[in-house]
Amino acid sequence: MTTVAAYAAPSAKAPLERTTIERREVREFDVLIDVKFAGICHSDIHQAREGWGEAIFPMVPGHEIAGVVEAVGSGVTKFAVGDHVGVGCLVDSCRECENCEAGLEQYCLKGGVGTYNALDKNGEPTYGGYSEKIVVDENFTVRIPDGLALDVAAPLLCAGITTYSPLKHWNAGPGKKVAILGMGGLGHMGVKIANALGAEVTVLSQSLRKKDDGLKLGASHYYATSDEATFKELRGTFDIILSTVSAPLNLDSYLSLLKTDGAFVNVGAPEEPVSLNLFSVIGGRKTLAGSGIGGIQETQEMLDFCAEHGLGSEIELISASEINEAYERVLASDVRYRFVIDAATI
Helix, strand or coil, rough: CCCEHHHHHHCCCCCCCCEEEEECCCCCCCCEHHHHECCCCCHHHHHCCCCCCCCCEEEEECCCEEEEEEEEECCCCCCCCCCCCECCCCEECCCHHHHHHHHCCCHHHCCCCCCCCCCCCCCCCCCCECCCEEEEHHHHCCCCCCCHHHHHHHHHCCHHHHHHHHHHHHHCCCCEEEECCCCCCHHHEEEEEEECCCCCCCCCCCCCCCHHHHHCCCEEEECCCCCCCHHHHHHEEEEEEEECCCCCCCHHHHHHEEEEEEEECCCCCCCCCCCCCCHHHHCCCCCCEEEEEEEEEEHHHHHHHHHHHCCCCEEEEEEEEHHHHHHHHHHHHCCCCCCEEEEEHH
16 A cells, blocks of 8 residues: 545535545556646535535545556556556446446446545545545556647546537537537537537527637637527527536526437536426427446547647646635636646645
8 A cells, every 4th residue: 555645525515635545556457647637527526515415535536637657567558657647537347237348337337436435346435636646447547648738638537528428429510500508617628529520519608708718719609598588599509408517407498499309418417406398308309318428448539539639628727725715616617617736736
């Protein structure tokens, strides 16, 4: 075991504080990663504050991890010391169910092992990227291409793949009209990726205060959802609406914006249930769907795509001592567009 410094929430809703944790010794197929940067995802806050249900404490959040390989196990073939690598939301799965064999480890039928707030196959709690180092199986580690700086690459391990996977699955591309609902950490990457895929992109946001950013990042149109005229003007417009919003929405209103056979895809995960009038999907043969991150192979595909198109996250780099302040700013939508922790300050 190796002792490393980390920032952890000692209990639900408690401020994160500096502490130490134990990392396992490097096993045959393990990679020891010197963490350089870790993104702050809204889901870190949901889990640290038990918004999604009972959690495991002390909790070291962080599943947007970018770093450098420091050591490898004797059986490792995919990585070498010095490689730039990333770790996302998963560090293991059963590897044998139908979904795992199809490269859909995020939907492992036996339940995947989360990077933090989970128990590994030995029953030990997992700890995330708000730490100096992490040990991960090579099969759940991805390569960060040379064209991507590690700081702007870190958020791609969740925000990037969470938007890339559904946009690919629902065939966003030339001739498709895609709306990105919410212009935050996920939404701004959705805009960039949908645009790079060739779709015509519209941002739907509460207000127009981020309009200039949205247009600069690749949107062709930008509308305020607080304006009732938006819903009249855009009725029946979109092939895909990707919702990155983690607050309850009036789904019936948004479903009205879809074309026949359009899909409303949720990647934001509100803590509260939402209601729906089923006539909103029956009329127009519409789909109300959800999507969760992506498999390991698809995550690598996303990173390569982002490197090819020069897409990194728009970040605000912070020191570890600013994590608690950053959480409050995320909740206040006061970040453009992803906080990233400089792990050298942990």
